[in-house]
Amino acid sequence: MSRSSTLTRRPSDPSALRRRSVLGGVALLGAGTLTGCGIPSAYVAEDRRSAPDRSERDKRLNFSNWTQYIDTDDQGRRPTLDGFSEKTGIAVTYTEDINDNDEFFGKISPVLTQGADPGRDLMVISDWMAGRYVSLGWVQAMDRANLPNVTANLDPQLSNPVFDPGRRRSVPWQSGITGIAYNRKALGRELGSTADLWAPDLKGRITLFAGLDEALGLLMLSQGADISRFSDDDAHRAMDLVQKMVDTGHVRRFTGNDYTSDLASGAALACQAYSGDAVQLTAENPDIAFLVPEEGGELWAESLMIPNRAVHKRNAELLVDYYYQPEVAAELAAAVQYICPVPAAREVLANSGDKDKAELAENPLVFPTEEMRARLHGMRDVTSAERPELHKVWGRITGV
Secondary structure, three states, rough: OOOOOOOOOOOOOOHHHOOOOOOHHHHHHHHHHHHHHHHHHHOOOOOOOOOOOOOOOEEEEEEEEEEOOOOOOOOOHHHHOOOOOOOHEEEHHHHHEOOOOHHHHHHHHHHHOOOOOOOOOEEEEHHHHHHHHHHOOOOOOHHHOOOHHHHHHHOOOOOOOOOOHHOOEEEEEEEEEEEEEEEEHHHHOOOOOOHHHOOOOHOOOOEEEEHHHHHHHHHHHHOOOOOOOHHHHHHHHHHHHHHHHHOOEEEEEEOOHHHHHHHHHHOOOOEEHHHHHHHHHHHHHHEEEEEEOOOOOEEEEEEEEEEOOOOOOHHHHHHHOOOOHHHHHHHHHEEEHHOOOOOOHHHHHEEEEHHHHHHHHHHOEEEEEEEOOOOEEEOOOOOOHHHHHHHHHHHHOOOO
16 A cells, blocks of 8 residues: 555655555554453553643644555645644644554554653554444544534545544544456456456456455455444355465465565456555556455545544644545645545545546545445444454465
């Protein structure tokens, strides 16, 4: 899942490719252990989450994000952030210190568990991990009175995730789809569903994601499961199928974001893929197509969240709301080229007078069509009780 500051070239910085493709390591299992074992110090009650807000007298905030996940000009400036500071007088310390969901969880969890100052007022967390922050009580509810643009402009399809009903504690930064990417010229035909990956002529030429949270949703959708409330049987049925395909040599390998190199080189003809990568892949090779399977693809988001004890909460909320102005959202979308959570930004790009931006407005991987939206589904989090067993089985299958 690469990020970029241009419309035409999206650099593949390995440190920027880990938002969803993590392998379920110690920190991730630790999230389940904290709650599953009932350790009282892990969960933070509502009345212990806030700190005295310095926003009124201290016009600044600290914002942690992933690398290459914001607009940047040729001089290395960040125009939308600069615009926010000019408009509000609030200085933003912007730090690209999130390289991996598990790693960041491990870094910040002792601070949040102990109720200390997290040193940041805003952070961007992938949805499956964001659910753990919410369930552990590690993030604060946002004041909706400070978020009028969010209320008016948030994509309805992203407004009510299973992990945070009503988006009380999270607001999407950008969004994306897990689907199928394939080389239609090399394959000699179009694909229509995830089940098409199991065709005999694709034996040894497909890849699947190594991360349980990344791979499982698409696989369960292909078998007719409702991933917003999937059962243990649904998960095991999907994993049984993958085990069969591994045993017969059908799966080439399990990947992180390095699946893009397999597809580009021709070593793989089809793979589980992210929509954001598909924009880059297709620009470099028009023979590569991205498919939202007929039975559905997984819609996800990476969300802005305010950690407990943040000392510039209102300033953080003002920044969140600033990015939900269609003009600002359009500028960010033009840079990063993921699904924009502000549908009204499409018209801004279409009327911009810039050819590349106008084309982006018509790209369904940035602004999905209604037909595509009908096939997108949000997946509930794997619970702390489920995770150990599912990871054990999935790890045996993938060898991770």
